[in-house]
Amino acid sequence: MDMKWNLIILFVLLLVLGLPATAYAHGARIDYTVNMTIDIVANYDTGEPMGGAQVVVYAPDDPSNPWLTGACDDEGRFSFTPDTSKPGSWTIQARQSGHGDIVHIPIGADTAVTGSTGGYTVLQIVLMAVCGIWGFAGTALYFLRRRA
Amino acid sequence: MGKRISILTVSVLCLFIIALIGCAGARAVGTLQFHANGEDFVREGFVSKDGWSINFDHVYITLADITAYQTDPPYDPHSGGELKGKVNVGLNEVYTVDLAEGGTDAPPILVGEVQDAPAGHYNAISWKMVKASSGPASGYSLVIVGTAEKDGRSIDFTMNVDKECGYSCGEYVGDERKGILEKGGTADLEMTFHFDHIFGDAETPMDDELNLAALGFEPFVDIAEGGKLDLNMGELHLGHVGEGHCYCECH
Numbered sequence: 001m002d003m004k005w006n007l008i009i010l011f012v013l014l015l016v017l018g019l020p021a022t023a024y025a026h027g028a029r030i031d032y033t034v035n036m037t038i039d040i041v042a043n044y045d046t047g048e049p050m051g052g053a054q055v056v057v058y059a060p061d062d063p064s065n066p067w068l069t070g071a072c073d074d075e076g077r078f079s080f081t082p083d084t085s086k087p088g089s090w091t092i093q094a095r096q097s098g099h100g101d102i103v104h105i106p107i108g109a110d111t112a113v114t115g116s117t118g119g120y121t122v123l124q125i126v127l128m129a130v131c132g133i134w135g136f137a138g139t140a141l142y143f144l145r146r147r148a
Numbered sequence: 149m150g151k152r153i154s155i156l157t158v159s160v161l162c163l164f165i166i167a168l169i170g171c172a173g174a175r176a177v178g179t180l181q182f183h184a185n186g187e188d189f190v191r192e193g194f195v196s197k198d199g200w201s202i203n204f205d206h207v208y209i210t211l212a213d214i215t216a217y218q219t220d221p222p223y224d225p226h227s228g229g230e231l232k233g234k235v236n237v238g239l240n241e242v243y244t245v246d247l248a249e250g251g252t253d254a255p256p257i258l259v260g261e262v263q264d265a266p267a268g269h270y271n272a273i274s275w276k277m278v279k280a281s282s283g284p285a286s287g288y289s290l291v292i293v294g295t296a297e298k299d300g301r302s303i304d305f306t307m308n309v310d311k312e313c314g315y316s317c318g319e320y321v322g323d324e325r326k327g328i329l330e331k332g333g334t335a336d337l338e339m340t341f342h343f344d345h346i347f348g349d350a351e352t353p354m355d356d357e358l359n360l361a362a363l364g365f366e367p368f369v370d371i372a373e374g375g376k377l378d379l380n381m382g383e384l385h386l387g388h389v390g391e392g393h394c395y396c397e398c399h
Contacts, residue, residue, distance in 0.1 A: 057327065063328055064325055064328050089221070093321055098358075099391060100321040100322075102220065102321050102392055103394065104222040
């Protein structure tokens with residue numbers, strides 16, 4: 001009986017020590033996020049730029065209220081970085097001197113990319129833990145089996 | 149006694165279930181209004197590109213097949229094509245409205261409304277400008293009545309247009325976004341008519357596309373009194389949604 005309990009304790013110790021753990025050593029880690037910038041160019045139908053045109057940007061989650069306001073430069077250009085945590089149709093409106101236009105730009109849920117150079121995902125950690133526990137439990141049960 | 153209680157209990161339960169079903173089945177609807185707007189050009193008058201000071205007494209326009217759409221992806225009027233929406237609501241009648249009604253401070257004209265329109269964002273609209281079958285504009289799709297003055301000369305004019313046009317428009321462009329209808333709420337869409345596109349505008353640079361395409365008032369002087377105008381409505385881009393674009397076909 002003591003031998004069996006010693007084996008069980010040994011397997012439990014191996015299980016605890018075997019799980020992935022943070023290594024506090026001379027490591028480095030880089031986290032990154034890919035952002036998108038939307039550039040628009042507003043022109044009159046004649047091709048002339050709408051220099052100084054007033055711009056209003058609406059986010060998908062609040063179509064009634066402006067998310068951002070601004071003005072085009074002299075060449076009719078305007079840039080902004082949408083909040084990619086809000087996927088859907090982003091609406092940009094440009095107006096000047098009684099002329100105006102509106103454009104809708106779809107931003108997908110997978111547009112924003114974040115990541116890092118190391119670490120495991122939660123799913124990977126769970127799977128590894130389950131495999132480890134199953135392996136150790138099975139081994140322990142083997143040694144604890146009743147002898148015929 | 150016990151039987152009565154059982155019958156009462158079952159009745160209450162049935163009523164409760166019916167109420168639950170009714171609430172669960174209630175649609176998210178609201179009121180969608182349709183407005184027509186001749187803007188300050190019509191309400192206050194303006195000076196044409198060739199110097200005529202024009203004021204309007206009446207601007208009768210006859211509208212039919214007025215339909216609002218929830219489109220996804222949003223309809224692009226620049227490319228034209230059939231306007232299809234996930235949800236369509238519209239007015240079933242033909243309406244003759246006077247864009248000059250109410251004077252200088254009047255709001256846009258309420259043409260009609262749909263009281264059980266499904267909630268959502270109506271980001272496109274279409275309508276037809278058709279000949280009126282009766283009333284002050286009978287036989288014409290557009291009748292303009294007013295006065296033009298220049299260099300001490302004053303002309304009372306009535307201009308009649310019998311061209312019929314269809315407009316397919318994208319989202320309204322203006323100070324605020326329109327057509328966002330919430331459950332139990334009210335939203336509106338606007339059919340905007342830019343009459344400076346016909347006569348031009350002295351306050352706009354003469355080399356602006358608007359004035360280059362506009363006819364001014366001078367060509368109409370000789371036919372101003374009861375004359376029928378032969379306008380190329382398709383090229384004049386009369387119909388807009390605020391400052392937003394419409395695809396137009398006229399015949």
